[in-house]
Amino acid sequence: MSDILEQVSTAIIEGDLDEIVDLTEDALDEELGAEEILNKGLMAGMDHVGVEFKAGNMFVPEVLRSARAMQMSMEILNPLLAESGVQMLGKVLLGTVKGDLHDIGKNLVAMMCEGAGFVVKDLGKDIAPEGFLEAVKEHDPDVLGMSALLTTTMRSMESTIKALEEAGVRDKVKVMIGGAPVTQAFADQIGADGYASNAASAADLAKQLVS
Ligand code: B1M
Numbered sequence: 001m002s003d004i005l006e007q008v009s010t011a012i013i014e015g016d017l018d019e020i021v022d023l024t025e026d027a028l029d030e031e032l033g034a035e036e037i038l039n040k041g042l043m044a045g046m047d048h049v050g051v052e053f054k055a056g057n058m059f060v061p062e063v064l065r066s067a068r069a070m071q072m073s074m075e076i077l078n079p080l081l082a083e084s085g086v087q088m089l090g091k092v093l094l095g096t097v098k099g100d101l102h103d104i105g106k107n108l109v110a111m112m113c114e115g116a117g118f119v120v121k122d123l124g125k126d127i128a129p130e131g132f133l134e135a136v137k138e139h140d141p142d143v144l145g146m147s148a149l150l151t152t153t154m155r156s157m158e159s160t161i162k163a164l165e166e167a168g169v170r171d172k173v174k175v176m177i178g179g180a181p182v183t184q185a186f187a188d189q190i191g192a193d194g195y196a197s198n199a200a201s202a203a204d205l206a207k208q209l210v211s
Contacts, residue, residue, distance in 0.1 A: 004032065005041045007019075012049065012070055012073075014066075024077065034081050034084065050199075050200030060108070063108060064108070067111030067112075088117055089116065092142070093135055093145065094145040095124060095131070095145075096125035096126065096149075105149065105179060109147065109196075113203045113206055127146075129156060132160045142174065144160075154181055154186065161190055174194070176192065177190075
């Protein structure tokens, strides 16, 4: 790998907000393509972050910093990627369910999915089943991801899946769920396509679901 791509990757891993923009511009000055910088610099870095986070060697504040660095670089690369028509892995629509204001974990999932090469549409928090349904119709995502942190709100995931079924769009989108009280057994019970226990696993799961 070229020296500058290694530096970009390291800046992502270290969450180096002071250097990442300059390094991204340096890589472009060296005539590297936006796609190469994304794949071999940013995603390589975020892959490493995902592995270390899963292993318990990196913690939420560090991951958030890496994700912020990734976003800063993506702000430069996004228009170039759009121009060159780069194929992303797919589209992930995300939200925290109705009645639930916890969004830190969901934001991490969004960033990990972006880092893995998905276009992410984040609906935010307190999203009712009808809100998810309308967004599925509007954005036509490959994966719908729902997050819940309260035992009292996780049932809304089931209502959302029912709303998708009733509207006849359930088979157009894969549904993944997560959040502290959520389990694989619950995912099976409500008919979700997958459950992930953490943000890095959620990105892996989204990849599996679209493959
Ligand atoms: Co609240 N809260 N909170 N809270 N809060 C918890 C969740 C709680 C466990 C605290 C406790 O009592 N020990 C408890 C829930 C009990 C329960 O239902 N079992 C609780 C409660 C009760 C409440 C209120 C009801 C308190 C009150 O007002 N009486 C209230 C509810 C408000 C509402 O939502 N309507 C409330 C409010 C809040 C704040 C607003 C103050 C704040 C949220 C701020 C925010 O998110 N912007 C807050 C916080 C910060 C917490 C704790 C302390 C931390 C949650 C967090 O961000 N964790 C939490 C206690 C705790 O966990 N120690 C607590 C870090 C985050 C990275 O982890 O969200 O689990 P997590 O996400 C992980 C995984 O779960 C997974 O990946 C993430 C990263 O690895 N994941 C997914 C998450 N979503 C996923 C989706 C996927 C896949 C994986 O696919 C789509």
